[in-house]
Amino acid sequence: MRFLIPLAVFAVMVIFLAIGLTLNPREVPSPLIGKPAPAFTLPQVAATGKTLSPADFKGQVALVNVWASWCVSCRQEHPVLLQLATQGVVPIYGLNYKDQREAALGWLGQHGDPYVASAFDADGRVGIDWGVYGVPETFVIDQAGIIRHKHTGPVTPEALEREILPLVRRLQGESS
Amino acid sequence: MRRWLLGLLLLGVGATGFAVEVRDFDDPEKQARYERLIEELRCLVCQNQSLADSDADLAKDLRDEVYGIIQSGKDEGEAIRFLTDRYGDFVLYRPPVKAITLLLWGGPLLILLIGGFFVWSQHRRHAAEPEARLSDAERLQLDRRLESIRDRLKE
Numbered sequence: 001m002r003f004l005i006p007l008a009v010f011a012v013m014v015i016f017l018a019i020g021l022t023l024n025p026r027e028v029p030s031p032l033i034g035k036p037a038p039a040f041t042l043p044q045v046a047a048t049g050k051t052l053s054p055a056d057f058k059g060q061v062a063l064v065n066v067w068a069s070w071c072v073s074c075r076q077e078h079p080v081l082l083q084l085a086t087q088g089v090v091p092i093y094g095l096n097y098k099d100q101r102e103a104a105l106g107w108l109g110q111h112g113d114p115y116v117a118s119a120f121d122a123d124g125r126v127g128i129d130w131g132v133y134g135v136p137e138t139f140v141i142d143q144a145g146i147i148r149h150k151h152t153g154p155v156t157p158e159a160l161e162r163e164i165l166p167l168v169r170r171l172q173g174e175s176s
Numbered sequence: 177m178r179r180w181l182l183g184l185l186l187l188g189v190g191a192t193g194f195a196v197e198v199r200d201f202d203d204p205e206k207q208a209r210y211e212r213l214i215e216e217l218r219c220l221v222c223q224n225q226s227l228a229d230s231d232a233d234l235a236k237d238l239r240d241e242v243y244g245i246i247q248s249g250k251d252e253g254e255a256i257r258f259l260t261d262r263y264g265d266f267v268l269y270r271p272p273v274k275a276i277t278l279l280l281w282g283g284p285l286l287i288l289l290i291g292g293f294f295v296w297s298q299h300r301r302h303a304a305e306p307e308a309r310l311s312d313a314e315r316l317q318l319d320r321r322l323e324s325i326r327d328r329l330k331e
Contacts, residue, residue, distance in 0.1 A: 025223065028264060031260065031261065128241060131263050131264075133220035133263065134221065
């Protein structure tokens with residue numbers, strides 16, 4: 001009977017370690033979830049004269065995707081975003097993070113442009129306000145302009161189907 | 177050979193010593209505050225490094241923000257709030273005591289208490305056990321054995 005105690009302690013440790021192994025340490029929970037999208041007014045990447053701010057996507061469910069031409073994983077998620085844009089389910093806005101305008105425009109010209117518009121955040125100050133730490137990142141914003149979800153890392157077809165799109169549909173259903 | 181080794185060692189010192197940019201403060205008190213802070217804050221890109229140690233681009237940007245806040249005369253709390261509002265308690269190497277961090281802070285004490293209780297209960301059980309004594313028959317047997325050993329030694 002006495003050997004059961006160490007066995008139980010061992011079992012508890014195994015359970016905790018097993019849970020720890022399945023967690024992704026790079027996934028830092030954002031304190032911005034449930035809060036209004038941080039305000040900004042930035043020039044657009046393509047139309048220099050125009051600006052983009054969270055007011056532009058208020059009143060609809062929208063995705064905000066943080067990207068850069070120097071970001072290798074952005075290239076990985078790009079086809080997924082392009083395909084999503086053609087479906088017209090949800091508008092995608094871009095936040096071009098710490099990039100150069102020519103490089104950004106060249107990148108969009110070469111790989112395609114899924115964004116309704118992209119804000120040009122050259123010094124990354126808006127990125128810091130949004131808690132960006134690893135490009136690419138994707139935020140789901142509801143009609144009221146509240147951040148509902150954050151996806152860190154490239155958007156995979158699985159992440160889109162399992163997390164992002166179900167949430168978008170639910171949020172879109174809440175308005176009507 | 178020795179001189180070469182020394183030279184190599186000094187090269188290493190140079191590379192690590194200047195990872196962080198030099199900053200000007202109008203008050204040495206502010207500089208101390210800034211240096212203390214960036215040691216306490218965690219870089220989000222290289223998660224096992226502090227803002228002071230990290231070479232990541234974001235770490236430099238965050239050092240800029242902390243520098244701006246401290247240089248403008250605000251206190252540490254202001255700088256910490258700026259970062260936790262955006263990145264959460266993750267940036268703090270010493271997270272605050274909250275409902276969610278209670279196990280983290282109380283865990284070691286809890287384990288100490290459990291261990292202490294275990295030691296105490298073991299001790300009590302041993303103390304309660306009657307001391308082992310030899311019966312008369314056993315004593316007689318032992319005496320006989322000792323006797324035979326002595327006899328053998330005499331021979």
